[in-house]
Every structure is written in C-alpha cells, then in structure tokens.
Amino acid sequence: RHLDQLTKRARERHDVFARKLYVVCLRGLERKEREMLALRKEADAHMQQCLQNVQVEQQPVRSESPLNKTQQKETAQLCCECFERDRCVAFLPCRHLSVCQQCSDNLMAKPQSERVCPICRQETARALHTNIRLRAPYTHTHTIGGREVVCVPRFPSSSQCGLPFVL
Numbered sequence: 237r238h239l240d241q242l243t244k245r246a247r248e249r250h251d252v253f254a255r256k257l258y259v260v261c262l263r264g265l266e267r268k269e270r271e272m273l274a275l276r277k278e279a280d281a282h283m284q285q286c287l288q289n290v291q292v293e294q295q296p297v298r299s300e301s302p303l304n305k306t307q308q309k310e311t312a313q314l315c316c317e318c319f320e321r322d323r324c325v326a327f328l329p330c331r332h333l334s335v336c337q338q339c340s341d342n343l344m345a346k347p348q349s350e351r352v353c354p355i356c357r358q359e360t361a362r363a364l365h366t367n368i369r370l371r372a373p374y375t376h377t378h379t380i381g382g383r384e385v386v387c388v389p390r391f392p393s394s395s396q397c398g399l400p401f402v403l
Contacts, residue, residue: 322336325366326364
C-alpha cells in the first residue's frame with residue numbers, strides 16, 4: 237500500500253511536471269512565432285522598400301541639357317565600354333553591335349563564363365568583327381521599344397531595312 241501511494245504521488249508529480257513543461261514549451265513556441273511574424277513583416281517592408289527603390293532607379297532621368305539629335309547619334313555609335321572608338325564588333329548569338337575591336341579583344345580574353353554582351357548580359361560564344369561603319373550614309377536608325385536601333389540595308393543602294401543592330 238505504501239508503494240501504491242508512492243507510485244500515485246510520483247505519477248501526479250510527473251503529470252504536474254509534464255503539464256508545466258508543456259506550458260513552458262507552448263509559451264516558448266508562441267514567443268518564437270511572434271518573433272517570426274515580426275521578422276516576416278520587417279522583411280516584407282524591406283522588400284517593398286527595395287522594389288520602390290528599383291522603380292525609382294528605372295524611371296528615366298531627365299538631363300539638365302539634353303543632347304541634340306546629332307550628339308545623341310554620335311554618342312550611340314561609340315563603344316559602350318570605353319566610349320572612345322566606334323562600335324565595330326557584334327557578339328553572337330545575341331548580335332548586339334556594341335563594342336570596338338580593342339574592348340572586344342579584352343572581353344574575349346576572359347574565361348568563357350565571364351564573356352557577356354555588355355548590352356543584354358547574355359553569354360557570348362563569338363565576337364564578329366564587322367566592316368559596318370555606323371556613320372555610313374546608308375545606315376539609318378529607328379526607335380523600337382525606347383531604344384535606338386541602327387538598321388543596315390541589305391544592299392547599300394537599297395532603302396529596305398536589313399539586319400538591325402541594337403545600340
């Protein structure tokens with residue numbers, strides 16, 4: 237009988253301890269849940285702020301002194317890496333005519349994984365040197381999707397557009 241009482245008291249103490257442990261664990265979980273919710277809200281707010289910053293950065297910047305059309309075309313014809321020489325190299329497969337021969341040589345000397353078109357960031361397989369002079373009288377430009385595109389007629393005497401090179 238004494239053994240039964242000890243066993244009963246031990247079970248009661250065990251049950252009380254188990255309930256207290258359960259309550260402590262439950263409170264700890266609830267606290268962690270509140271902390272996670274607060275962190276999630278903070279992360280969402282941070283993400284919204286980042287998205288707003290990106291949208292602000294993507295808005296067109298109005299220049300204090302806008303370039304005239306001739307200056308814009310001359311600037312658009314310069315290498316988009318050094319801005320010193322005319323563009324004469326197109327990258328494949330994207331076909332962007334974007335850099336001069338020297339900048340192309342520098343780019344193609346890099347490891348394959350680092351060779352990317354400076355316009356679209358697509359990995360480049362080859363650099364194609366062209367004899368196209370963007371300042372030639374038979375080239376003309378179009379604005380497509382807000383970007384200036386230089387079109388080269390199929391034949392110098394033709395007015396029909398040929399392969400466009402995005403500037």
